[in-house]
Amino acid sequence: MGKVKGKHRLDKFYRLAKEHGYRSRASWKLVQLDSKFSILRSSRAVLDLCAAPGGWMQVAVQRVPVGSLVLGIDLVPIAPIRGAISIEQDITKPECRARVKKLMGEHGVRAFDLVLHDGSPNVGGAWAQEAMSQNALVIDAVKLATQFLAPKGTFVTKVRVRF
Numbered sequence: 001m002g003k004v005k006g007k008h009r010l011d012k013f014y015r016l017a018k019e020h021g022y023r024s025r026a027s028w029k030l031v032q033l034d035s036k037f038s039i040l041r042s043s044r045a046v047l048d049l050c051a052a053p054g055g056w057m058q059v060a061v062q063r064v065p066v067g068s069l070v071l072g073i074d075l076v077p078i079a080p081i082r083g084a085i086s087i088e089q090d091i092t093k094p095e096c097r098a099r100v101k102k103l104m105g106e107h108g109v110r111a112f113d114l115v116l117h118d119g120s121p122n123v124g125g126a127w128a129q130e131a132m133s134q135n136a137l138v139i140d141a142v143k144l145a146t147q148f149l150a151p152k153g154t155f156v157t158k159v160r161v162r163f
């Protein structure tokens with residue numbers, strides 16, 4: 001049998017995520033970040049950009065104060081997560097900004113304490129091309145964070161680098 005590669009690799013983080021009932025091995029990245037920097041326990045409003053299938057949202061709802069807003073956005077639908085809401089939007093489009101603003105108004109949220117971004121464009125292709133598209137998505141995430149983050153809020157993003 002061939003080796004399992006890429007997103008489907010069945011490594012330690014995949015197993016840990018499964019054991020804890022998380023939807024993605026990515027959840028473990030947020031668990032680790034939160035253990036180190038305690039970014040969730042004081043966040044009353046969390047915006048999760050490129051959030052499907054919802055692993056980071058699952059971690060967030062467990063760790064934010066009761067009654068907080070956890071809003072996930074992705075191009076593809078996110079199966080419901082108790083305590084969170086999600087919308088299908090492209091984070092690079094102005095409509096996305098408008099939807100977020102509307103939802104903030106409906107939930108009485110003036111700004112997000114935490115903006116998360118774990119986006120990966122589904123483009124495929126050569127490493128350099130993929131890295132460029134991924135990092136372009138980071139710029140869009142930064143733009144949204146600039147607009148919606150509270151003063152002294154926290155922005156977390158994945159960046160593709162090669163050493």
Ligand SMILES: C[S@@+](CC[C@H](N)C(=O)[O-])C[C@H]1O[C@@H](n2cnc3c(N)ncnc32)[C@H](O)[C@@H]1O
Pocket residue numbers: 023024026027049050051052053054055056057073074075076089090091092118119120121122137
């Ligand atoms: C690695 S997954 C995110 C995993 C997620 N953090 C979790 O814990 O389940 C990357 C996501 O980025 C989304 N994505 C890529 N480009 C996007 C865009 N322009 N707008 C919204 N979502 C996007 C993809 O649909 C994909 O679901």
